[in-house]
Amino acid sequence: MPSEAFSARLPETDRTRHRRLREQGSLERADLDAILDAGFVCHLGVVVEGRPLVVPTVYGRDERQLYVHGSVASRSLAGDLPVCVTVTHIDGLVLARSVFEHGVNYRSAVIHGDARKVTDPEEKLEGLRRLTEHATPGQWSYARRPNRKELAATTLLALSLEEASVKIRTGAPDDGDGPDAELGLWAGVLPLTSVWGEPVADPALPSDTAVPGHIARRAGTRHG
Template structure:
């Protein structure tokens, strides 16, 4: 396998090896990147004071450096005491409910990625601004340039983690129910997929907003009915 081909494939580890429903797994870097590009909310799994905690938070990815930036104050406090602790970041998109003829065959169409690694706290300097910009632009492209940048005091109160995209597991499921060709196909029951769509609605102005301030174009574009994930 050439170096270029290796760079296009995820390295398989004991944590990321697909053991069940292997046909739904992928080792393509492009599939991981597509899942990460499609969202901005993740769940950060970390051990805090000896107990597991899963925290919903926002993320952004610097694809040039293969770095995942995660906003995580709880994890940052825990990692001060356990700097070599491994965390798990999960991103999931639900695309549809698969309603079959039998309850056993019901399922969910989804795209998901799990990223493992030892995060590095981003404590200041240019990288903290860079990481915050990445996270902000992942949520609302154009907002970093539009809004006021953080002050030094605000940066000091901000916790950001950097995690390499070196160890990840990707799985997806799509398509109709799988019981149409079996005995349940003769039951005369409806079966199919109920799609799930995520989208941004029309922007709602802050009640304290003075009259005459228009919605900026990049925010209006978000609320034009486009998909949010």
């Protein structure tokens, strides 16, 4: 892995060049980082016997790579695994005058690369720390950490964040200045928001167990 920092611009490759909707593409690494930091579940794509397989799984990251919980890859992974990891946030429905101009406001990151199975116990522990803290900040120092046996039973993949394609759509429909604007139809966006609810205690818990602050504080805040 190169030691220099990634450039603030994402590299344009055959896989990341924006073909169809150039206006929606971003090559800013800051946009990639923001999309990754806003979520905790990705869709991991692999090829199994020549066919695609896409499964949801959790992830975390550091500056240079994504850590992905990789039970899908645990079957028989020798060497690096070609993967595509996609993180998507849906921000709303774009309701245009014409069906053709309908769409979705969204932010998505598509990361291409060869995933490496993390085998070094120290790196695995650090990867799981990143993953845990990514989903629930504060939880790594609160919960019981993995022991040697649990660590061995966990499959963790690492994927470089070097090659990624970012797409973002925001705002109103695109047919507000065309002939369809004369139709007199309502057009706009129906926003969609994800919100964290109130913590629900495990029924097995003694009733006087306090919800820790790092979890309680999240209730009512926005996710995505």
